[in-house]
Amino acid sequence: MAVKPLQVNLVVRSRSSWQDRVSGFVTVVLAGMMALFLIIPFIALIWRAITLEGSLLASTLSIFSAVMLSLGTTSVTMLLILLLGTPLAYILARYQFPVKRLLTIFIEIPIVMPPVVAGLALLAAFGRRGLLGMPLANLNITITFTIIAVILAQLFTSSPFYIRAAQSRFESLPRTYEDAAAVDGASRWVTFWRVILPQSTQTLLAGLILSWARALGEFGATILFAGNLQGRTQTMPLLVYSALERDLRVTYVTALILLGLAIVAFTLTRWLTGVESD
């Protein structure tokens, strides 16, 4: 008699497990397709890069100058982001003022804006016939086609990542920190350097690395606003694009360097954000 309920149980279980198996199978197939789609291009890129024939000696100059230019300009951009972005993030986190919400929207738009539109906007502002560019041109200062344009394009498209990270970290720190420090007679300035900043180093660094990765990959705004000239404005992504029609090896090697740097940046941010949330 004890057998019967067991049988019922089995039937129910086998029916549900048949459904489970089908839906499980479908889920795995769909997930697998998505995952393969994301993975295969990387494998193909690496495979193409290592199987290309011929020597790179003739073209190392263009790769070297693009790498140096990319590292140099992104370093300057990161310094500018730290110097100008940190105070902005702090003000947004700690003060209330009339146009704050509007300002926040403008700061975050570059994150979702197509880079080529950013380039057009920069051209409209800093180009020789631009809003600010025209008075500058009258002073004989031209920004378009210079290394300054490269840096401005990077600053415009990448700083929001840092500012957003910094702002949300500052917001998460209780105001009592500043209040307690003020009771002890510390100025806001000292409090920021001694209390707020040490509490935020990892998040700020993670945000900065994210900005750096974005700046390093900047293409659309740069090619439109800064042009494309080896040694002056041709950063690594521009070289990947330009060399495609001239020398495939240069394209693939530069692409691999960019991919490697992106992986380093990603690992660092993951590690840093992981450390802080512990």
Add this chain to the structure above:
Amino acid sequence: MKSKWLFILLLIIALSGCKGGQTASDGQQDLTVFAASSLTDAFNDLAEAFQAQNEGVKVVLNFAGSSQLAAQLIEGAAADIFASANPTQMQNVIDDGRISAGSEVLFVTNRLTVIIPADNPAGIGSFEDLAQADVQLVLAVEGVPVRQYTDEIASAMPADFKEGFYDNLVSEEDNVRQVAAKVALGEADAGIIYTSDVTPDIAKKVQQIAIPDAQNVTATYPIAPLGDAAHADTAQRFIDFILSDEGQSILSTWGFGPPPNN
């Protein structure tokens, strides 16, 4: 039950996917033409005229720098026709085997010209002025035919011109239309493009400085069907149409000259 319906749905999607791939619906032919960006306006007109005479044919145009197009074709891009702005890039595709040697014909010629913004900020009055100090010069990037022709002209000039000329280079654009755009925007002081690139729209924003005949070169444009063209017959008909009097007159309205053998 849900998973069953999902399964059926997937099956339908999969089956319809298999069907749609090869043949275009209702017998329409898509003729894919890869053409140098200097041909943009002329080929748009040619395609329109050809479509009007050939029902069921749709000419799909892909414009870019010839070197970029050649790179895409060598990488295996599907196309029926390649129209290059110089024989070099055509030869690259022939060497790769996607176009059979001898199937290419020269169909049009072009000349080079200097353009400057209408207000001429650098005060350029002649071709030689391009070498004077503080001129923001924009050229196409190496490998693009117009750059090759430009380098040809520059190499015939005196050494001090060459030096000043290349020192003034501030950007290398990936196709000739980008060069025209940078000058029309007023960002560059001068650029070198084809006479056919001075379209009515561009002409409003720029001035032309003629390159003296003694220095100027004639650009020759070859066209050929791809060896593995999906619509070989239609491709040949389109090429014949371009070579016909009607095709040539469309090309000449956009500033192109007749091919050298005529």
